[in-house]
Amino acid sequence: MVMERLKEAFRMALAKALPGQDIVLERPRSGDMGDLAFPCFRVAKAMGTNPAQLAKDLATQIVMDDAELLAAGPYLNLRLRPEARASRMLENLLVTGAYGSAPAHGETVLVEYSSPNIAKLFTIGHLRSTMIGHTLAQANRYLGCKVQRLNHLGDWGTQFGTLLAAYKRWAEAENPLLDQDFEWAEEIPEKRRSPLFRLFQLYVRFHAEEEKEPAMRDEARAWFRRLEEGDAEARRLWTWFREISLATFQRIYDRLGVGFDAMNGEAFYEDKLSSAVEAVKAAKILEEGEGGAQIVRLEDVGIQTPCMMLKGDGTSIYATRDVAAGLYRKSTYNFDRCLYVVGAEQILHFQQVFAVLGKVDAWFQGRLTHTPFGMINLPEGKMSTRKGNVIFLEDVLDEAKERVLAIIREKNPELPQADEVAETLGMGAVLFFNALNDRVKSITFTWERAVALDGDTGPYVQYAHARIMSVLRKAGGDWAQRGRPTVALDHEVAAIPFETVALPTSLEGLEDAAAQNLLFELAGLPDAIRAVQRENMATALARQLLAIAKAFSSFYTNCPILWPENSDAVRESRLALCLATARALRQGLWLMGIKAPEEM
RNA sequence: GCGCCCGUAGCUCAGCUGGAUAGAGCAUCAGGCUUCGAACCUGAGGGUCGGGCGUUCGAAUCGCUCCGGGCGCACCA
Structure with a gap:
């Protein structure tokens, strides 16, 4: 994986500059700080120096391709150049495929x-x-x-x-x-x-x-x-x-x-x-x-x-x-x-x-x-089955679907297959809520919360996906088709197969901060999937999908994709980013058992 | 009584292998649709991270203790 290689290269550069030290890298909380961070506290202490000074020294000492090194207080941050970040992420999602997955290794779970x-x-x-x-x-x-x-x-x-x-x-x-x-x-x-x-x-x-x-x-x-x-x-x-x-x-x-x-x-x-x-x-x-x-x-x-x-x-x-x-x-x-x-x-x-x-x-x-x-x-x-005071799952799913149908009738009455879409969104609401707060703590059931449709919800992520697909359809050509799996999905499928797509010839149009932030959030997906395995919880994945969907919404309002005044290069690169995002969202939701609608 | 879990913004929750100004959503308030879907976006206010003590350069995060809530403690599953 391209990002993994970057991490390894950074780690090796640090190991060379700091022989014998234990190098632990982090992902910065925000993309404008950088793509990778090296907190200098521990090593500085071991070497008897000041972490801020160490960061500053390392920033001038280490040279990485495609990236700049910045000392930010006691942190040494590696920040990819925008076009490098874009090309790496697009390669992961459009060419390599099964982004963040690992090859079979025989471990039986x-x-x-x-x-x-x-x-x-x-x-x-x-x-x-x-x-x-x-x-x-x-x-x-x-x-x-x-x-x-x-x-x-x-x-x-x-x-x-x-x-x-x-x-x-x-x-x-x-x-x-x-x-x-x-x-x-x-x-x-x-x-x-x-x-x-x-x-x-x-x-x-x-x-x-x-x-x-x-x-x-x-x-x-x-x-x-x-x-x-x-x-x-x-x-x-x-x-x-x-x-x-x-x-x-x-x-x-x-x-x-x-x-x-x-x-x-x-x-x-x-x-x-x-x-x-x-x-x-x-x-x-x-x-x-x-x-x-x-x-x-x-x-x-x-x-x-x-x-x-x-x-x-x-x-x-x-x-x-x-x-x-x-x-x-x-x-x-x-x-x-x-x-x-x-x-x-x-x-x-x-x-x-x-x-x-x-x-x-x-x-x-x-x-x-x-x-x-x-x-x-x-x-x-x-709840007690013995006492008979229980909420049946089918009633919850039906209620969620009904609430979605009411919104569809209001906002999108022309929508084809409204019933099927309502089922998908209602399910998305219920399942995403469940995954988001996957905790040991007990929760109190209320209809309002269980089938909420605004804010940090499944339908929010699904909406981002539907908007992307709408753009891809309008773009014409094969764009929409490339956003669809190449096989019918059922519960036997974990990694969704997509058609391999060539990278755009130019990355012009992706230097905007909103586009770069979306790329940064896409880069966080593999860690989130590994966290599901490590923590036995879906929370991290659900949160990362929200972060990606939010970043997309912001990109969408800030960076027009199909406007006529856009050059072909800008249009193509932004479409590629849209396609990559759609695939990431669909795959991430799919792991949680949630479908990604093309219209809603 | 003993054991385990939980206590973070008005509400619902992230963050917990210690590290950059503690983050979201809802609610409240203020903005944004003659061009790609406003189920959206931008901004504001709002926090003694239950209390205390300790370890540490540094604690929401680790240890001890107290308070509050939940679960469990052999013929149910």
């Missing part, structure tokens, strides 16, 4: 994400795991890793006992196919009427009544036990519940544009549990705890709560299944890293599971990472 529970509906809470996981999978693929996307479906456990017990109590006799509304339940809105939703109603009712009658808990446990023992009726119902859930999940995944390489839920590990427990036993760490439970003590690694492997009644628990899954994944994938994109409330659980796996097999040490995220609360309190 597993990403476990989404993992919804069967028979619990897909809520806004599931969006975070799903889209963070999708973005991590995409970014790692872009950076040359071999990625396996794993959906660890919650299709096993005592909750199924709950569902089976509830079904037997209130549905089997009068509504066995769950195809009619329950008399005792609140009326369901038309668009949600489905067997799955009625299953959800059963679940909510069971938990409500269980509060008053704790003995029902035993009923649920007994049903799970029957399920685990292979009882035919329990299995039949479980299979059915699972099917109707998966069909709904698939509809949502299709809408979100995410996909998986494996959908092995917890039930998949059912026949691997005993060998997993055997492996733990073989490591001589399994002990009997209270009530006959089988546990692993973890005080020696700083975890006070032991990890339970088998309950007192001999049935498995989710830790058992996660340990079994870890062992299975080692033998199946021989992975280098495995990321678990699961809520922060499960931090202790994963510490325990990782610790157990590490004790069973040292191979696991350092390969497992829990990527936690905060929960989404409602203004009136926590």
